[in-house]
Amino acid sequence: MKSILLTTAAMAMTAGMAMAQDVVRMGTEGAYPPYNFINDAGEVDGFERELGDELCARAELTCEWVTNEWDSIIPNLVSGNYDTIIAGMSITDERDEVIDFTQNYTLPDPSAYVAMSADVDLEGGVLAAQANTIQAAFIAETGATLVEFATPEETIAAVKNGEADAVLADKAFLTPIADEDADLMMLDKEELIGGGIGLGLRESDTELKEKFDAAITSMKEDGSLNALIAKWEIGDGF
Amino acid sequence: MFSFCTDPSILPDWQWMACYLTTGKHMSIYWSVLTVFLLLAITAPTALAFGFAGASAARSRIAPVSWLGRGYIAIVRGVPDIAFFLFFVIALDQAIEYLRHRAICPDWTEPVRQGNDFVVCAAAKMPLGNAPQWIHETYGFGLAVLTFAIVFGAFAANVLFGAMRAVPKAQLETAEAYGMTPRQTFWRVMVPQMWVYALPGLSNLWMVLIKATPLLFLLGVEDIVYWARELGGTKTSRFTEYPHGDWRMWYFLALLVFYLMFTRVSEIVLDRLMVRLTRGQATTGGEAQRKAAT
């Protein structure tokens, strides 16, 4: 477990609530734009920051943001270093055995490939993915060679310097990168893996789960979730 | 930071660099450099205290105490380096919570290990779930310091143990002849004299300690290694005002230079200290100084 402890660039949310309540600690990775990243000011930013703040406001919770490496993000939730994972984590059966998820707050976003050229051998080539992701598990079961990296950033670097032929990751993460970098291109082939992204919680925290579920439902109903999804270009709305 | 930083995309190179290096995000890496110094400042004396306790215990005439001291030295030194770091922090964290759990919630019937979860009652959590962020950070940092101190304490204990034995026997016998008790002999004769014998070993240990600080990264503290990786990575213009390519090499080069300078300065300071401590001692170095002076 690379990091059972964590220190962070987190800041207390100024939710302005009078109620003296337990602080809910929101664990995120801070390296997966547009879902979550650290902005120039050194604060957690992105789709999930805005979403999380709104959810906390609706559920009348005081929330605090905490970053943790992806590698150990589940172990640290389980051992109680924070209370939720809000880090672009797809809901999968394997994870569901260890932790609980709220309902999904994005539709399943297809995973896409980014490579240096269009004629990459996706069946037998070298494919990069972030360790412990649905994409890594997907590649491990195909004939391709899997190279794992600890951070999403490194998977892109691996393609650019030829370590890997292509990278498989969430489309919303790859799009801005492929747009900006002239060397990189997105392949047409997409993989539908995962069942949308949800908030991860400890299995024992049923009360907190209900609060967040209700908040997500209300955001889905009044369209504010779709507005956020459109703003940060995270696939289709509900 | 600077007034001209409002639109970085049109700035000339040096101004762009000045703005870039003073973003809020970069402040984090500067803070983490201070964290390194803080860690060293706290760990060094703590480890020395652990070492002193360990060495004194190992010398004890009471057998169990002596075994305890020797066991501490042998176990910590026998286990491979980083494995110890990876293992120890989790073990320490869980041990503390388990002990608190036992003390605070005696009527808790469920087992602590439930499959994958390590469950203790809410009141036994360290730190408490509703504690503010800075307490969590301090606790994490404290655990890291403790881990460092325990590991390096064993090494220091070994050095001090050797140094205590290096104090000339005749000195101790003389003290005894003057009617000093073993305790007095230990504190008044042995301890003041052992430092000169311990210093080479301790300064070596200090160098090793400096070079071990990047392992904070493995302990999950967001330290200089974390920030160098995070800041150096490619940045696209959509999410930052300062887009750039893969600069991680330069960040790590800077870290390399930082450590080289740090160890060099330490070397010089320790050499001076050695000269100071050797003065008037019955060692080759002390003798050489005496001859040079006359």
Place this chain on the structure above:
Amino acid sequence: MSCLQTIADYGLRSIGIGERLLPREDFTLCQQFTLIGSGMIWNIYFGLLALVFGFMLATAVAMGKNAQSKLIRKPSEWFIFVFRGSPLFIQFFFAYFLFLQLKGVHPFFDPFSAAWLGALIVLFLNTAAYSAEIFYGALQSIPKGEVEAADAYGLSGWPRFKRVVWPTMLRLGWPAYTNEAIFLFHATTLVYFSGFPAWQQRGDALYYANYFADKTFNPFIPYPILAGYFILLTLVIIGIFGLVNRRLNRHLPANTRQKMKLRMNLIR
């Protein structure tokens, strides 16, 4: 699944032979022992090669640092200072990113960013610097009588070095060099924790130990297994180096022989 089957499946997993997927659930003790043991192949590979090549370079650098000419002495001193003065952990990171940049310059550098070559080079240079300092210290403490005796016998230049200086240097430096070797093997565990990525989940012992600790959330099994393997490895190194030490000291009367004093070292 029986334990023998597990060993057949995962015994050579770290070099890509056997079952492709790592175990995902119902982790058995046997699996942990097998996979972590399999990872030891890499630790031994890195340690052994770095030690052999490092030894040669270290001798040269130690001679260089001992040389009269400033032109030879200064670079040797700087080489030792750079590698001994900075953390190995940072050296790994820096080397990895440096090799990545070089890759863009010339395809010759393609294999360098893989751990088997890139990390090996770093370990090789690092151990060469540490060993060179040890050998330099030993060179300094060669009794001058031995060199004078060699001169009296008409030995000079290469024969004098080969037959008098070098064996004595080795003899004097050997106990410290043994520690360096043990320490080098321990340092190999850093490889997959720095920049170098693991291909197809082929990693060293610590990589797998960490994998199991992550999956089972229980550090109390895999890390002690790892520690056990390393203690075994350390004992083997001590044994082999002890034999060499006996040979180096065989001409001396029994009571003046140098005893091996073992000082475990920590992270460099």
